[in-house]
Amino acid sequence: MDHDNKDNPEPATPGVSRRGFITSVGTGAIGVAAAGALVQAAPAPAHADVVKPGDVSTITLTVNGRTQKMLVEARWSLLHVLRDRLGLTGTKVGCERGECGACTVLIDGEARYACMTLAVEADGRDITTIEGLMTGEELGTTQQAFAEEDAFQCGYCTPGQVMAAESLLRTNPSPSLDEIRQGMAGNICRCGTYAHIFKAVAKAADLKRQGR
Numbered sequence: 001m002d003h004d005n006k007d008n009p010e011p012a013t014p015g016v017s018r019r020g021f022i023t024s025v026g027t028g029a030i031g032v033a034a035a036g037a038l039v040q041a042a043p044a045p046a047h048a049d050v051v052k053p054g055d056v057s058t059i060t061l062t063v064n065g066r067t068q069k070m071l072v073e074a075r076w077s078l079l080h081v082l083r084d085r086l087g088l089t090g091t092k093v094g095c096e097r098g099e100c101g102a103c104t105v106l107i108d109g110e111a112r113y114a115c116m117t118l119a120v121e122a123d124g125r126d127i128t129t130i131e132g133l134m135t136g137e138e139l140g141t142t143q144q145a146f147a148e149e150d151a152f153q154c155g156y157c158t159p160g161q162v163m164a165a166e167s168l169l170r171t172n173p174s175p176s177l178d179e180i181r182q183g184m185a186g187n188i189c190r191c192g193t194y195a196h197i198f199k200a201v202a203k204a205a206d207l208k209r210q211g212r
Contacts, residue, residue: 059123064132072119079103079114082129090130090159101187104160105129111167130159133166141212142166142204151200153191161187165201169208
């Protein structure tokens with residue numbers, strides 16, 4: 001039975017009354033209809049230009065101290081350009097979704113995943129790969145520390161581990177063990193050589209402080 005009349009008012013209860021609910025639904029329906037009319041009346045926005053997969057751009061990269069000017073497709077990752085266009089295969093292909101860290105390089109001195117960076121994003125930037133840490137055939141300080149501490153097993157993740165360590169030590173020359181762990185957290189070693197990796201980073205820090 002419907003008691004929504006003046007003679008039998010509903011008792012005050014918490015929440016929304018039946019009358020309030022019906023009223024709100026009716027008001028909402030009117031609002032939706034009005035909004036729909038406004039949308040139909042408004043002119044359609046101009047569509048943004050769509051970049052096609054085959055479209056190319058000219059970019060300039062400074063890779064390991066050498067200037068490289070090249071044509072790249074908008075969809076190409078920096079990882080693809082480094083390995084397949086410049087032949088710098090020390091940067092490894094791992095997960096290709098920013099989880100394992102095997103593709104880590106330095107961009108303006110900061111560790112970045114090359115698989116998650118578009119080549120066009122790196123235009124005009126300074127890039128260092130694992131090859132760029134060497135002097136001729138001589139290993140860089142961080143590379144040497146990894147070798148001396150046996151901080152690898154299969155070695156596939158090692159280039160990314162070294163680049164992450166290099167980035168850490170450039171910003172924090174004397175990291176604590178906890179800071180080393182945090183700094184290396186974005187790089188996975190499936191062989192589980194983390195204890196040796198942490199020792200290698202600490203040793204690299206010592207060697208760098210000695211000017212080596």
